[in-house]
Amino acid sequence: MTTTITTSSEVPIVRVNDVSKRFIIRKDNSVKERLLNFGHANRFKEDFFALKHIDLQIDAGTTIGLIGPNGSGKSTLLKAIGGIIQPTTGSVQRRGQMAALLELGAGFHPDLTGRENVYLNASVMGLSRVQTESHFEEILEFSGIGEFIDTQVKFYSSGMYVRLAFAVAVHVDPDLLLVDEVLAVGDEAFQKKCLDKIRAFQDEGRTIVLVSHTLSQITSMCSRAIVLARGSVVFDGDPYDAVSILRSGFATTIEADAHKDDRLRAALANVELGRIKGVRVMNGQGLSPKSFDTGDDIAIEVDVEVPKRLEAWSVGLHINNPLGQLVTGATSTSLDVGLGALQGPAVARFLLPKAPFGSGEYGVTVALMGSHGQEIARAADAATFSVSNHGGTWGPLRTAMTFESRVGA
Ligand SMILES: Nc1ncnc2c1ncn2[C@@H]1O[C@H](COP(=O)(O)OP(=O)(O)OP(=O)(O)O)[C@@H](O)[C@H]1O
Incomplete structure (x- = not known):
């Protein structure tokens, strides 16, 4: 139930110990239903486990991909690793400086300007005002936000949010960077800039945990991938095999229950890998x-x-x-x-x-x-x-086009 920060260099950078996360879901969604059910609230609540008994160790310097069907628990696991949510049972241990890029706008205050949010966000990630000041120009330059830095972020587009959030995250000198799908939001040029930065981080031996539905990113960037289905880890290993398992549809159909291991072995025997x-x-x-x-x-x-x-x-x-x-x-x-x-x-x-x-x-x-x-x-x-094409036409197809004209009737 705790998130502890430790500093020994011998332990993995992240250790997730038997983590489960329960959410309580209300089944009476309209106000009218809620009023009618007043006093019987518990009957209309249901426990839902978004994560079930997750055990993981992440070694420093590795890049891990979290993949799985929608609703399988990827973002919840990333938030648990980042200490943004507390597990219902189990514990997460983490060491080093962390920067997290989670859902859009998380960590930004809508009424503050981009500049104010940079200071706020950086301080949440552990940077002093003086440290942030020394990085401010680089952050601004990387984000490409320009003069909009003094506009309230509630007026930003989703792409602008991500640009600024990513720029802050990569300038707080993190040992561990958590990235949740947000890279899909920026335009192509910015995505490339982010991916280049992530590659540079890899070369510097930093640790990255990435949630992505872009499976080619997982195989090209990750040294290990974890497939989640219904809140359980159904595969943990080579990114190519993980992607094959996801593509096989196995992860969408598995019932992650007590017989999971047997079913997993049986199903994996039938998954075609390549x-x-x-x-x-x-x-x-x-x-x-x-x-x-x-x-x-x-x-x-x-x-x-x-x-x-x-x-x-x-x-x-x-x-x-x-x-x-x-x-x-x-x-x-x-x-x-x-x-x-x-x-x-x-x-x-x-x-x-x-x-x-x-x-x-x-x-x-x-x-x-x-x-x-x-x-x-x-x-x-x-x-x-x-x-x-040294001919006189353009477009994706070279045609043997010629031209003629007739003047007069
Ligand atoms: N705060 C919450 N309250 C109730 N249920 C939640 C909450 N957060 C997540 N869930 C539920 O937990 C499950 C896992 O959600 P999560 O966002 O971790 O999935 P995901 O694998 O990241 O999905 P996606 O690929 O769609 O982003 C989903 O069924 C979701 O509805």
Whole structure:
């Protein structure tokens, strides 16, 4: 029932000991129902366990992803780790300086300006006024909020909130950074800036716990991932396996009860696992140039690895423009190639002879499918390439357009 901060360097940075969290849910939601039920309130309340007997240790310097279906308890666990909510039973031990980016606007006071909130937020995270002052310009610069820093934050857009909150969080020099999905809110440029900052934190040996529905972020950034379902940990280990388990639908259907371990073992035996290890865009000579010309032969190679035998597999490819719109796509099945059993590594190759792309940037997303065509791994924007078109047309398609005119009748 306690959150203790310890300072020894030998213990993990976070230790979650048999944590459960109970919420009480009222079933009579309207005011009228509440008045009618007055005096019998307990009959209309229900206990609900958002977390059930969670045991975890997080080692310093690791990046952990928390994933799971909606309502599985990810945010509640993150808040319990951060000491923002107290567990109903069990305990959380944490050491070091922590910064948390939880739900939108948490920790910000709507009537205060951005500037005032920076000081307030930083002081909640343990920084003195003088320390905050020394970082203020960097925080402002990182946030990109500009002159809006002296506007009350109730007038901020959700993106502006996140920018400022992230800027404060990363400048309080945290040993442990907790991030709940908020990165999905900012625009693409800011998201990239945040991800770069998180990578720099990883290089500096800081610890990060990340809740994200963007599974490609989990596989690309985390050293370990935890799958939650109905308040229980159903998997804890390799991020690729965790994502495969989530994609298999297993986590949405599991009844996390006393027989969980048996069911988990049985279900995991049926989960098809696989990962995409690399994606290369190459020309006809097998080289990967920085830029292609319209009409070049393009080959896209995908390295996959399947630890447990698949009876059949297939691979999908999407080539998108920078706005994420599909330019062309296919799967090995749609191209009439049936692939048999696979265990271990394999290379799949899509060939685009004389590719008629117009000039521009393109992103390549690939997916690996299992025996029943279900997706078991996806690498979004795993590679990019650019095309220069020396013809007179533009757009994603190079056409052999010509022009003529007729003057007069
Ligand atoms: N303060 C609260 N009072 C009552 N129930 C709550 C409270 N906070 C969370 N819950 C419930 O606990 C469960 C877990 O919620 P939580 O927000 O941790 O899930 P999540 O996995 O983060 O979901 P999502 O992916 O939708 O963000 C949900 O059923 C939610 O309705």
